[in-house]
Amino acid sequence: MSAEKKHQYFFMLGHVVLLLGLLCSKAMISIGSVFIIGSAVWQIVLNPGLIASPPKPIVGFLMLFFIPFLSFFWSENMHDWLEVVLNKVMLPALAWSYWLAPKLDKREYFWLSVTNIGLVLAGTVYSIGHYLFSADYVNESYLRAKTLKVMYLNDHLHFSLWIIITLGLMLYDWQVLISYWRKYSKFVFGAIALWFMLFLHVLGAKTGLILLYAGLFYLFFQKGIGKISSFYKIMILPLTLGLLFLSYIFIPTFKNRLHYTLYDFNQYAQGSFINGLTDGARVLSWKAGAEIAHTHPILGVGFGDLHDVFDDWHETHSAHLETYNWLQPSNEWLMYWCGSGWLGMILLSIGLWWIYRYSGMKDDRVFAYLFLAQVLMMWYEVNLSNQMGITLFVFSWGWLQLGNRAKLFESDNIGESMPRIG
Known part of the structure; x- marks a missing residue:
């Protein structure tokens, strides 16, 4: 095995361990970060001049x-x-390490992307499984500032952010994702995306819902997103309101979360702060x-x-x-x-x-959305002051840098070099 391939696998191992840590362990986030930074040190040892002039971002x-x-x-x-x-x-350490990461081929990029999607999917299934076994208790708890149980310190806010980031990255990686199982990939990954959106409504975390609908509006009105008629652009608002109304009717956690949020608002609006x-x-x-x-x-x-x-x-x-x-x-x-x-x-x-x-991607719609969404979140949360927030911020930026560097979307036949099933 060549030194270049060893370097790639070392980085990929660190990336996968970091993603596992986002799901279940602070220690694994730290271990994965050490591997990713170690791969950057490896690169610098081979090319000492890299340390002299840090890239602009x-x-x-x-x-x-x-x-x-x-x-x-x-x-x-x-x-x-x-x-x-x-x-x-x-x-800076993780960001610089992603910048110095070895270039991945499309097959390696695909499997890392699927790993992220699979881990988020596993997290949502875990939460829904817990909900199904104690639905009445969970529904009632939403009236008492509680939420559906999620993995990793029960941090529903950052888990919902991870789902939003994954949805954005699925859109960014779409041509790569659908090039693998050619007959079924659009259905499989489309169904997973819809499942994530449904889960955000069941979870009822305000961050996830606000960023989801902000993203849908932002992308819907961007130039180049399909040939969308003026009629559909006019209808997006009533359709959105209709979806929220249906969620209120059919998803008890969403309904109770809304009532709790209104109660909370009425309290602090009157200057009353309650445990x-x-x-x-x-x-x-x-x-x-x-x-x-x-x-x-x-x-x-x-x-x-x-x-x-x-x-x-x-x-x-x-x-x-x-x-x-x-x-x-x-x-x-x-x-x-x-x-x-x-x-x-x-x-x-x-x-x-x-x-x-x-970052060299300010004109990319997905990059702009994911970056600005996390900046918006910083107005009501301290994302740069905790391990989970910092990791998600750098991970989303770094993954888009990897995709941009690989120039994944230059070829219409993007799946030619990738294995096929069926």
Whole structure:
């Protein structure tokens, strides 16, 4: 086996382990990341000049990491600072590693794409299986801020994001996917995509549903998406409302989630913050973040001290709530402002723009949608402050880079080099 092929398999192993980790284990995410970064180190050892000039999009990822790292100089809690830095260093490290990943042929790319789809499918089947065995309990629990059980720390928010990313990547990889089982592939992968959409309604996570419908509207009105008549473009709104109405009638979890969300809204709209109300806790975290940011506008409090400072704020202003309601600000800009002042918030904005601008794919519809969807999510969630969010952000960006580099869609006969069944 050639050194190049060994390098490819080393990277692919790391990628698969990372995907398995997204389904069930933080440790496996870390192990997979080490393998992927190791493959990049392998590349740099063979070509030392690569380290001298990082590619332009990686500069954006470095901006997202640099200011939390710099807050070492005004953070007092070094343990928490190190934990933050070890999370955020994966932004430039993983992104650079995907950029340096070995070029995959279409067959290898296909199987990695199917692996991702299969793991997400397994996660949805696990959740539905749990639901079928305790449907009445689960339906009732949706009125109490609970959701369908999902794998990996029961993180329904990021699991729904992973489904959205997978749907986007299925669209991006469509020509590759349908070139394998020529007779059945469109049906199989189309059915899987519809299953994912149905599951998002059963799960009832607001993030998944908002991003799903935003994506459908965005792609529907893009130029070049088929020959869509004006009549169908006019009908998309009533059709969407009709689908939501049918979901309300026939999917109990969706119905109960809607009622819970309205109840939650009525509480925090009146200034009432109650234990266990997720949106109320999020709004309270914005209030805390705004007050702390305005108190320390120039340098912030240091990323190492965020936990202590917010605990102190909640002890003063929300002592009537259980501590699991005491959140740091569920907004990435507020988080950077509190941790590193105006400079941090500005560098976050520039860094995200830089990644989008210089990734070489800003005109690609799927890339634009997946990137902007995750940026939108950062306004009400701290995706760049936890392992799952960081991994999904870099994975979606890196996978599109791999596909773009392989130039997968230049040939109409894209399946010629791939094995066939039947």
